[in-house]
Amino acid sequence: MTQIGEVALWVALAISIWGMGSAFVGGYTRRGDLVLSAERTIIAVFGLLVSCGAIIASFLRNEYVYQYVAGYSNRELSLFYKTTGLWAGQTGSLVFWALLLALFSAITVVQNRTRNREFMPYVTGTLLTVIAFFLVVIVFASNPFKLLPFAPADGRGLNPQLQNYWMTIHPPTLYLGFTAFTIPFSFAIAALMTGRLDTRWITTTRRWTLLAWFFLTCGIIFGMMWAYVELGWGGYWFWDPVENASLLPWLTGTAFLHSVMIQEKRGMLKAWNLFLIIGTFLLSIFATFLTRSGLIESVHSFAQNLTIAWIFLGFLSAGTLVSAGLLWWRRDRLQPESQIESWISREAAFLGNNLLFVGAMFAVLWGTIFPLISEGFLGQKITVGPPFFNRVNIPIGLMLLALLGIGPIIAWRKASSRNLVRNFTVPVLVCLVIGLSMWVGGVRHPQALLTFALGAFVMATITIEFYKGARARAGIEGEGYAKALVSLVDRNRRRYGGYIVHVGLVLTFMGFAGQAYDAEETVVLQPGESMEISSPFGHTYRLTYQDMSWYTAKNMTKLISSLRVEKDGRPAGLLTAEQRAYKQREEMSSEVGIKHAWNEDLYLILAGVDPLTAIRYQIIVMFMLLSAATVAATTTSSLAQRAVFDPGAHRLRDHPTPT
Amino acid sequence: MKKQRKFLVGGGTVAALVGYLMFTGMKDSMVYYHTPTELIAKTTQDPTYSDVGVKVGGRVVPGSVHFDQRSLDLRFTIVDIENAQTQFPVHYNGPLPDTFQEGRDVVIEGKMAATGTFEASTVLTKCGSRYEAGAEAYES
Incomplete structure (x- = not known):
């Protein structure tokens, strides 16, 4: 029965190729019937739904005759x-990637059935080209319905x-981000093809860009969380090729998010914006390819599945050439x-921000693919x-942090000395005071000190911005300050939402710096033995080893050790760290024990158990502010989401067609 | 083009800065990756070759693993995946990596001591399974 999933893939491929052809031909010859036909081929999405359903069904039905199911599941x-x-x-x-893109494409087609009509043939064509590309890879090089020569038990x-x-x-989450960036990309291609290169392609896809950025950010944070709780080495970012891959489109995507404002306000950086969104899209494809293929480990070990590498490289080169050709x-x-x-x-501040983001992207890309080169x-x-x-990213990060404070408060065109004095005096003073007092307090690590001082600078600028805005509203509308603050953010989500993200970013930077x-x-x-460790915030943790217990679960045996924790002499509960032995793969896996506080984490790894039941722990107290960053990202999301799904906002901001 | 001058100057400055950081960063953190056979050949020529640190990819010889739970000393023998003739002992101190097992492919980083034992600062298990569930296990 589940073979129907494979048939569905072929049907979806055939439909999307037809749609791709008719979209471009229809757009070029201005034949409405062809364009309509192309837009309707978005039903290819249902083929993918059937296919995904079939894959899940084969997992649930334990159909191990499928190589994919046998490789990633077992009865337990x-x-x-x-x-x-x-x-x-x-x-x-x-x-799954193809399904998400198809769903987003369908939403785009429905949203634009009466708008952006001159763009739509090319938008549809571009989206279907990407869908067709993924289907080709799936059907010819990476078939989820590939059968094993025999059915293992x-x-x-x-x-x-x-x-x-x-x-x-x-x-x-990561894939939602990657695929959503395809929508602004397709509008960029449509803008190039039709020659309508005003800001329309940007404003009309603004929500998609935000959505993509939001999911990509969350995806990266979730990956860090996973590394933190699961890999058991007390860190969350290791510059692993796979992590880097997801960071690349994030860097260009973040640059794009900022540079479009310059085009909207001042009509500059037009080619640059196109370059950024095309780059972000291509890097998303590259990241998808890199994370799942294991290519980076070695070109030799990868040789067994070279087909998929050639298809991806072919698509990436074709995409680069066509985009470069269109730009020229x-x-x-x-x-x-x-x-x-x-x-x-x-x-200039925005330009600096953009160049630094792109510079960081090139450095990370270079370091990631250097083993291959x-x-x-x-x-x-x-x-x-x-x-x-x-070495490369810390200085770039610090410069970006400084620009984070400067960008939003410096004047457009040319800042007068009056503007500089008025806007910068207080934040610079705050920066100096915090920096100096931390120096006196014993913070001597140069990068950490710089991060904290610059962070204070940015926080000061943002606080002043919120205060000024709220004061003005309170004055005009006669609202109380609290109410004024809420309506301020609500009325100008783009600006104040951005500030909230900046706060999250500053906290994240402080968390990184605190690692020192x-x-x-x-x-x-x-x-019965205990040990003490003191934290960077001056707390003392006392840990007493209590006991060890065995526990047999369905597919694993757990060895759980528990410790009693006292923080500054006061009981703070039990903390357990585990080692798990999984039956099927005969693998050990350690589960770390973490005690969170708002500013620091106690992180416990059970490193070994010997026959005399002495246990060995690696204990790390970390300066953690990552959770704070997540909170900020989530807040922004709720703000952004309303902008995305609020139909009223949609209509109001829809630009009239200029002639 | 005159209009773009500031853009080009800014771009040039940032490119130069990133280029400089990358160049110095490469010099500090470049690590050669060898097979055990290559490393033996290099160290025979020049005993100080691996002093700066190298990465070696090989396989853990079954039956060679000794792990002291108390001191966390891990000792095992690594063998070239393609040439069973090349083997050498490895010493590492620290918690056992989760997926470390006899017969597994590992990447070790460190230096070759004069005694002929490789002193590893990190031991990474190549878990291809993390991304690709080793379809080859069934195919072969």
Whole structure:
């Protein structure tokens, strides 16, 4: 029965190829019937739904004759992880990617049935090209319905490290981000094709860009959470190729989010914006390919599945060439309407932000693919580790942090000295006072000190912005300050929503910088023994090893050790750290114990147990503010979401068609 | 083009800065990746070769693993995946990596000591299963 999923894939492929052709031909020859036909082919989405349904069904029905199911499931796997098996591996992920894109495409077509008609043939054509590309990869190189020569009695089971809550929501969130960026990309291509290169393609896809950015950010954060609780080395970012891959489109996407404002306000950076969104799209495709293929480990070990690499590389090169060709063809219409008048202006600050983001992207890309480049061209595999990425990205990050404070308060065109004095005196003073008092307080780590001082600067600018806005509203509308603050944000979500994201970013930066002050210790404890460790915030944790217990669950044996925790002499509950042995894969997996506080985490790894029941722990107290960042991101999301799904806002902001 | 001058100057400055950071960063953190056979050949030529640190990819010899739970000393023998003749002992101190097992492919980073034992600062298990569930296990 589940074979119907494979038939559905072929049907979807045929339909999307027809739609792609008729969209472009219809757009070029201005034949409305062809365009309409193309838009209707978005029903290819149902083929993908059937296909995804079939994959999930084959997981639930334990059909291990499918290579994909056998590779990622077994009889003992819980229902939850069987269902999410759809995106546990490369094959299923690609189908899921295509499904998400098809759904987004369908929404776009419905949203624009009476708007943006001149764009729609090319938008539809571009979207269907991407869908067709994924279907080609799936059908010819990575078929989820590939059968094994025999049906094994049981599957190999899911890698224990993937059996984690964060890991099940991380890939879909990331994919939502990747796929949503395809929508603004397709409008950019349509703008280039039709030659309508005003800001319309940007404003009409503004919500999609925000949505994409939001999901991509959340996806990256979820991935960090997973690494933090699951990998058990007390960190959340390791500059692993797979992590880097998801960061690349985020960097260009974030640059795009900012640079479009310059085009909207001043008619500058037109070609640059197109370049950024095209780059973001191509990097999303590259990231999808990289994360799931294992390419980076070695070109040699990858040789077994070269077809998929060639298809992806072919698509990426074709995409780059076509986009570059279109940009060159339309270069006359991409002349800026005005120019940067001074280095001391908001335009220049935004430009600096953009160039730094793109610079960081190139550095991360280079470090990530360097093992491949060196192996391919020098015949000698050379890798670069976290020190390379930190060396490049910490200075860039600090400069971006400074611009985060400068950008929103510096004047457009050319800042007068009066503007500078009025807006910058207080924040600069705050920055200096905080920086100096931290220096006196003993913070000597240069990067950490700079981060905290610059962070204080940014926070001061944002606080002043909110205060000024609320004061003005309170004065005009006669509202109380609290009410004025809420309606201020509500009326101008783009601006104040952006500030909230900035707050989250500053806290995240502080969390990163605080790593310089993590306390770490490895101890061996006998039952009843205790140890003490003090945190960067001056708290003292006292941990007493209590006991060890065995527990047999359905598909694993757990070894649970528990410790009593006292914080500054006061009882703070029990903390457990586990080692799990999974039956199917004969693998061990450690489950760390974490005690969260608003500012720091106590992080416990059970490192080993010996026959005398002495246990060994690695204990890390970390400066953690990542959770704060998540809160800020979520707040923004609720703000952004209303902007996306509020039909009223939609109509009001719809621009009249200029002639 | 005159209009774009500030854009180009800014771009040039940032490119130069990022280029400089990348260049110095590469110099500090470049690590050569070898197979055990390549490393033995290099260290025979020049005993100080691996002093700066290298990465070696190989397989854990079954039956060679000794892990002391108390001191967290891990000792095992690594073998070249393609050439069973090349083997050498490895020492590492720290918690056992989760997926570390006999017969597994591992990447170790560190330096070759004069005694002929590789002193590893990190041991990473190559878990292809993290992304691809080793379809080859069934195919072969």
